[in-house]
Amino acid sequence: MSTLDKLRIDKWLWAARFYKTRSLAVDEILKTRVLVNGQACKPAREVKVGDKISIKQGNCEKEVIVNALSSVRGPAPVAQLLYEETPDSVMKREMEKERKRFASEPAESYTHGRPTKRDRRQLENWRNMF
Structure with a gap:
Protein backbone atom coordinates (compact mmCIF):
# COMPACT_ATOMS: atom_id res chain seq x y z
CA MET A 1 0.00 0.00 0.00
CA SER A 2 1.33 3.39 -0.91
CA THR A 3 0.48 6.67 0.73
CA LEU A 4 -1.68 8.51 -1.78
CA ASP A 5 -4.04 11.40 -1.16
CA LYS A 6 -6.51 10.63 -3.96
CA LEU A 7 -7.04 7.79 -6.42
CA ARG A 8 -9.44 7.09 -9.28
CA ILE A 9 -12.46 5.05 -8.13
CA ASP A 10 -12.05 2.44 -10.89
CA LYS A 11 -8.43 1.85 -9.93
CA TRP A 12 -9.28 1.61 -6.22
CA LEU A 13 -12.11 -0.90 -6.84
CA TRP A 14 -9.70 -3.02 -8.88
CA ALA A 15 -6.94 -2.80 -6.25
CA ALA A 16 -9.42 -3.63 -3.45
CA ARG A 17 -10.44 -6.74 -5.45
CA PHE A 18 -14.11 -5.88 -5.92
CA TYR A 19 -13.67 -6.38 -9.67
CA LYS A 20 -11.22 -8.58 -11.56
CA THR A 21 -10.31 -5.91 -14.12
CA ARG A 22 -10.46 -2.14 -14.28
CA SER A 23 -12.69 -2.32 -17.36
CA LEU A 24 -15.25 -4.35 -15.38
CA ALA A 25 -15.10 -1.71 -12.65
CA VAL A 26 -15.63 1.04 -15.25
CA ASP A 27 -18.66 -0.80 -16.69
CA GLU A 28 -20.25 -1.16 -13.25
CA ILE A 29 -19.58 2.49 -12.41
CA LEU A 30 -21.20 3.62 -15.65
CA LYS A 31 -24.25 1.45 -14.87
CA THR A 32 -24.51 3.35 -11.53
CA ARG A 33 -23.96 0.20 -9.48
CA VAL A 34 -21.21 2.01 -7.60
CA LEU A 35 -22.01 5.13 -5.58
CA VAL A 36 -19.55 7.38 -3.78
CA ASN A 37 -21.00 9.15 -0.75
CA GLY A 38 -24.49 8.34 -2.03
CA GLN A 39 -23.94 9.89 -5.47
CA VAL A 49 -9.71 8.02 2.80
CA GLY A 50 -13.03 8.25 4.63
CA ASP A 51 -15.30 8.13 1.57
CA LYS A 52 -18.31 5.82 1.76
CA ILE A 53 -18.74 3.59 -1.30
CA SER A 54 -21.85 1.54 -2.07
CA ILE A 55 -21.22 -1.42 -4.38
CA LYS A 56 -23.92 -3.62 -5.87
CA GLN A 57 -22.74 -6.97 -7.23
CA GLY A 58 -25.59 -9.21 -8.31
CA ASN A 59 -27.97 -9.56 -5.36
CA CYS A 60 -25.28 -8.53 -2.90
CA GLU A 61 -25.02 -4.89 -1.88
CA LYS A 62 -22.05 -3.72 0.19
CA GLU A 63 -21.34 -0.40 1.79
CA VAL A 64 -17.69 0.19 2.63
CA ILE A 65 -15.58 3.01 4.01
CA VAL A 66 -12.21 3.66 2.38
CA ASN A 67 -9.40 3.09 4.92
CA ALA A 68 -6.42 3.34 2.58
CA LEU A 69 -5.54 3.90 -1.06
CA SER A 70 -3.45 1.67 -3.25
CA SER A 71 -2.81 1.83 -6.98
CA VAL A 72 -1.48 -1.73 -7.17
CA ARG A 73 -3.45 -4.94 -6.89
CA GLY A 74 -1.99 -7.06 -4.14
CA PRO A 75 -3.00 -10.26 -2.37
CA ALA A 76 -6.51 -10.53 -0.92
CA PRO A 77 -5.46 -10.06 2.75
CA VAL A 78 -3.74 -6.80 1.82
CA ALA A 79 -6.70 -5.69 -0.31
CA GLN A 80 -9.07 -6.19 2.64
CA LEU A 81 -7.09 -3.60 4.59
CA LEU A 82 -8.07 -0.94 2.05
CA TYR A 83 -11.67 -0.83 3.26
CA GLU A 84 -13.98 -1.56 6.15
CA GLU A 85 -17.54 -2.73 5.64
CA THR A 86 -20.12 -0.79 7.64
CA PRO A 87 -22.02 -2.63 10.40
CA ASP A 88 -25.35 -1.87 8.67
CA SER A 89 -24.08 -3.46 5.46
CA VAL A 90 -22.90 -6.58 7.29
CA MET A 91 -26.26 -6.85 9.07
CA LYS A 92 -28.22 -6.45 5.80
CA ARG A 93 -26.12 -9.12 4.08
CA GLU A 94 -26.61 -11.54 6.99
CA MET A 95 -30.36 -10.91 7.02
CA GLU A 96 -30.54 -11.48 3.26
CA LYS A 97 -28.52 -14.67 3.62
CA GLU A 98 -30.86 -15.90 6.36
CA ARG A 99 -33.93 -14.99 4.31
CA LYS A 100 -32.61 -16.92 1.31
CA ARG A 101 -31.89 -19.91 3.51
CA PHE A 102 -35.51 -20.17 4.66
CA ALA A 103 -37.34 -18.95 1.55
CA SER A 104 -35.30 -19.51 -1.56
CA GLU A 105 -36.31 -18.00 -4.87
CA PRO A 106 -38.20 -20.62 -6.90
CA ALA A 107 -36.70 -19.43 -10.18
CA GLU A 108 -33.15 -20.07 -8.90
CA SER A 109 -33.78 -23.81 -8.72
CA TYR A 110 -35.59 -23.92 -12.07
CA THR A 111 -33.25 -25.73 -14.42
CA HIS A 112 -35.56 -26.91 -17.19
CA GLY A 113 -37.48 -25.13 -19.91
CA ARG A 114 -41.09 -25.87 -20.67
CA PRO A 115 -42.44 -29.27 -19.68
CA THR A 116 -42.10 -31.87 -22.39
CA LYS A 117 -44.98 -33.86 -23.82
CA ARG A 118 -43.95 -36.77 -21.60
CA ASP A 119 -43.91 -34.51 -18.50
CA ARG A 120 -47.38 -33.22 -19.39
CA ARG A 121 -48.74 -36.75 -19.73
CA GLN A 122 -47.24 -37.78 -16.40
CA LEU A 123 -48.80 -34.74 -14.77
CA GLU A 124 -52.20 -35.49 -16.27
CA ASN A 125 -51.97 -39.12 -15.12
CA TRP A 126 -51.07 -37.98 -11.63
CA ARG A 127 -54.01 -35.53 -11.56
CA ASN A 128 -56.44 -38.24 -12.74
CA MET A 129 -55.40 -40.46 -9.84
CA PHE A 130 -57.14 -38.16 -7.35
Missing part, protein backbone atom coordinates in the same frame (compact mmCIF):
# COMPACT_ATOMS: atom_id res chain seq x y z
CA ALA A 40 -23.43 8.35 -8.89
CA CYS A 41 -19.95 8.96 -10.22
CA LYS A 42 -17.71 8.56 -13.24
CA PRO A 43 -14.70 6.23 -13.42
CA ALA A 44 -12.28 9.15 -13.11
CA ARG A 45 -13.84 10.29 -9.82
CA GLU A 46 -11.17 10.55 -7.16
CA VAL A 47 -11.76 8.88 -3.83
CA LYS A 48 -9.99 9.64 -0.60
Whole structure:
Protein backbone atom coordinates (compact mmCIF):
# COMPACT_ATOMS: atom_id res chain seq x y z
CA MET A 1 0.00 0.00 0.00
CA SER A 2 1.33 3.39 -0.91
CA THR A 3 0.48 6.67 0.73
CA LEU A 4 -1.68 8.51 -1.78
CA ASP A 5 -4.04 11.40 -1.16
CA LYS A 6 -6.51 10.63 -3.96
CA LEU A 7 -7.04 7.79 -6.42
CA ARG A 8 -9.44 7.09 -9.28
CA ILE A 9 -12.46 5.05 -8.13
CA ASP A 10 -12.05 2.44 -10.89
CA LYS A 11 -8.43 1.85 -9.93
CA TRP A 12 -9.28 1.61 -6.22
CA LEU A 13 -12.11 -0.90 -6.84
CA TRP A 14 -9.70 -3.02 -8.88
CA ALA A 15 -6.94 -2.80 -6.25
CA ALA A 16 -9.42 -3.63 -3.45
CA ARG A 17 -10.44 -6.74 -5.45
CA PHE A 18 -14.11 -5.88 -5.92
CA TYR A 19 -13.67 -6.38 -9.67
CA LYS A 20 -11.22 -8.58 -11.56
CA THR A 21 -10.31 -5.91 -14.12
CA ARG A 22 -10.46 -2.14 -14.28
CA SER A 23 -12.69 -2.32 -17.36
CA LEU A 24 -15.25 -4.35 -15.38
CA ALA A 25 -15.10 -1.71 -12.65
CA VAL A 26 -15.63 1.04 -15.25
CA ASP A 27 -18.66 -0.80 -16.69
CA GLU A 28 -20.25 -1.16 -13.25
CA ILE A 29 -19.58 2.49 -12.41
CA LEU A 30 -21.20 3.62 -15.65
CA LYS A 31 -24.25 1.45 -14.87
CA THR A 32 -24.51 3.35 -11.53
CA ARG A 33 -23.96 0.20 -9.48
CA VAL A 34 -21.21 2.01 -7.60
CA LEU A 35 -22.01 5.13 -5.58
CA VAL A 36 -19.55 7.38 -3.78
CA ASN A 37 -21.00 9.15 -0.75
CA GLY A 38 -24.49 8.34 -2.03
CA GLN A 39 -23.94 9.89 -5.47
CA ALA A 40 -23.43 8.35 -8.89
CA CYS A 41 -19.95 8.96 -10.22
CA LYS A 42 -17.71 8.56 -13.24
CA PRO A 43 -14.70 6.23 -13.42
CA ALA A 44 -12.28 9.15 -13.11
CA ARG A 45 -13.84 10.29 -9.82
CA GLU A 46 -11.17 10.55 -7.16
CA VAL A 47 -11.76 8.88 -3.83
CA LYS A 48 -9.99 9.64 -0.60
CA VAL A 49 -9.71 8.02 2.80
CA GLY A 50 -13.03 8.25 4.63
CA ASP A 51 -15.30 8.13 1.57
CA LYS A 52 -18.31 5.82 1.76
CA ILE A 53 -18.74 3.59 -1.30
CA SER A 54 -21.85 1.54 -2.07
CA ILE A 55 -21.22 -1.42 -4.38
CA LYS A 56 -23.92 -3.62 -5.87
CA GLN A 57 -22.74 -6.97 -7.23
CA GLY A 58 -25.59 -9.21 -8.31
CA ASN A 59 -27.97 -9.56 -5.36
CA CYS A 60 -25.28 -8.53 -2.90
CA GLU A 61 -25.02 -4.89 -1.88
CA LYS A 62 -22.05 -3.72 0.19
CA GLU A 63 -21.34 -0.40 1.79
CA VAL A 64 -17.69 0.19 2.63
CA ILE A 65 -15.58 3.01 4.01
CA VAL A 66 -12.21 3.66 2.38
CA ASN A 67 -9.40 3.09 4.92
CA ALA A 68 -6.42 3.34 2.58
CA LEU A 69 -5.54 3.90 -1.06
CA SER A 70 -3.45 1.67 -3.25
CA SER A 71 -2.81 1.83 -6.98
CA VAL A 72 -1.48 -1.73 -7.17
CA ARG A 73 -3.45 -4.94 -6.89
CA GLY A 74 -1.99 -7.06 -4.14
CA PRO A 75 -3.00 -10.26 -2.37
CA ALA A 76 -6.51 -10.53 -0.92
CA PRO A 77 -5.46 -10.06 2.75
CA VAL A 78 -3.74 -6.80 1.82
CA ALA A 79 -6.70 -5.69 -0.31
CA GLN A 80 -9.07 -6.19 2.64
CA LEU A 81 -7.09 -3.60 4.59
CA LEU A 82 -8.07 -0.94 2.05
CA TYR A 83 -11.67 -0.83 3.26
CA GLU A 84 -13.98 -1.56 6.15
CA GLU A 85 -17.54 -2.73 5.64
CA THR A 86 -20.12 -0.79 7.64
CA PRO A 87 -22.02 -2.63 10.40
CA ASP A 88 -25.35 -1.87 8.67
CA SER A 89 -24.08 -3.46 5.46
CA VAL A 90 -22.90 -6.58 7.29
CA MET A 91 -26.26 -6.85 9.07
CA LYS A 92 -28.22 -6.45 5.80
CA ARG A 93 -26.12 -9.12 4.08
CA GLU A 94 -26.61 -11.54 6.99
CA MET A 95 -30.36 -10.91 7.02
CA GLU A 96 -30.54 -11.48 3.26
CA LYS A 97 -28.52 -14.67 3.62
CA GLU A 98 -30.86 -15.90 6.36
CA ARG A 99 -33.93 -14.99 4.31
CA LYS A 100 -32.61 -16.92 1.31
CA ARG A 101 -31.89 -19.91 3.51
CA PHE A 102 -35.51 -20.17 4.66
CA ALA A 103 -37.34 -18.95 1.55
CA SER A 104 -35.30 -19.51 -1.56
CA GLU A 105 -36.31 -18.00 -4.87
CA PRO A 106 -38.20 -20.62 -6.90
CA ALA A 107 -36.70 -19.43 -10.18
CA GLU A 108 -33.15 -20.07 -8.90
CA SER A 109 -33.78 -23.81 -8.72
CA TYR A 110 -35.59 -23.92 -12.07
CA THR A 111 -33.25 -25.73 -14.42
CA HIS A 112 -35.56 -26.91 -17.19
CA GLY A 113 -37.48 -25.13 -19.91
CA ARG A 114 -41.09 -25.87 -20.67
CA PRO A 115 -42.44 -29.27 -19.68
CA THR A 116 -42.10 -31.87 -22.39
CA LYS A 117 -44.98 -33.86 -23.82
CA ARG A 118 -43.95 -36.77 -21.60
CA ASP A 119 -43.91 -34.51 -18.50
CA ARG A 120 -47.38 -33.22 -19.39
CA ARG A 121 -48.74 -36.75 -19.73
CA GLN A 122 -47.24 -37.78 -16.40
CA LEU A 123 -48.80 -34.74 -14.77
CA GLU A 124 -52.20 -35.49 -16.27
CA ASN A 125 -51.97 -39.12 -15.12
CA TRP A 126 -51.07 -37.98 -11.63
CA ARG A 127 -54.01 -35.53 -11.56
CA ASN A 128 -56.44 -38.24 -12.74
CA MET A 129 -55.40 -40.46 -9.84
CA PHE A 130 -57.14 -38.16 -7.35
